[in-house]
Amino acid sequence: MDIKRKQLAKGFIQVYTGNGKGKTTAAIGQAIRAAGAGYRSLIIQFMKEYPYSELKALKHFQEYITIEQFCGDDFVYKKELPSEDEKKKARLALQKVKIEFSKDNYDIIVLDEVIVSIYFKLIELQDVIDIIKSKPANKELILTGRYCPQEIIDLADLVTEMKEVKHYYQKGITSRKGFES
């Protein structure tokens, strides 16, 4: 990439929540916009194990955007609680964040679907609060996922609710490759 690497002086806490489309997309779009300005992002995806189209596209930004998946969401479809194994993987993801907080590799850390992971008991609210509170001043932290607890809203600098006004799912259209997945 012919863009000069820059380092963030002051970062904020952003939250994208709500039942509407565009939470993950906005977070990834944010990482790409930041790449254009020279900032590096680490995107950690929770509850996503299969290869979303964005993984393929983001390979073009590998110098600026790293994307890692730690745990799946099969348990939701099975209507089960997450297994200890899945919970362990999710905790590893949070440990990775803490490690990166102490390093200069990334300016922006996106925890994609971390908020809904609390709702599904994959991770503890308190663990996410600990992460938010330990964010260093020079990093941006972006959290996405529906069902955002008030405690997280209180800690965030910027909260956007993606509200579904109308959705083609209502017409019986399911997830489309390249659009929702």
Next chain:
Amino acid sequence: MDIKRKQLAKGFIQVYTGNGKGKTTAAIGQAIRAAGAGYRSLIIQFMKEYPYSELKALKHFQEYITIEQFCGDDFVYKKELPSEDEKKKARLALQKVKIEFSKDNYDIIVLDEVIVSIYFKLIELQDVIDIIKSKPANKELILTGRYCPQEIIDLADLVTEMKEVKHYYQKGITSRKGFES
């Protein structure tokens, strides 16, 4: 890009509106996700003339994503109505869309900030309605911008409202390079 070009069989009409952050970012993220699946996008930006960071980043996708700016937004800051010259440029942008509707160059057409351009009288609601109604079945049309008129919501398949719950602008922070611009 090592991704095989695909063509969309059936496209929808998506709207991202509301006063919150993430409308343009979601639309651009959508184009990138679609690029990962092999679809081509044309992004036409209204009321944006200066070089946003995404323009730089999107150069890496030039085979899959084309971005064009047609008119500025100086008149908003001057508290004036848009000049005839600006309105003419905006109409040219809509003509470009009509031309692309009849071609196979793009699967997805994003009209970024087209909705707020109606509010600021840069373009006519009826002209945008005409565009929406003339969308061919095999193209996706994505419109962004706050203050979405009900007529457009009625015509759309998917409408998401980005609702500002909390914003650091409230703390006196202005637009940041790589984040909002």
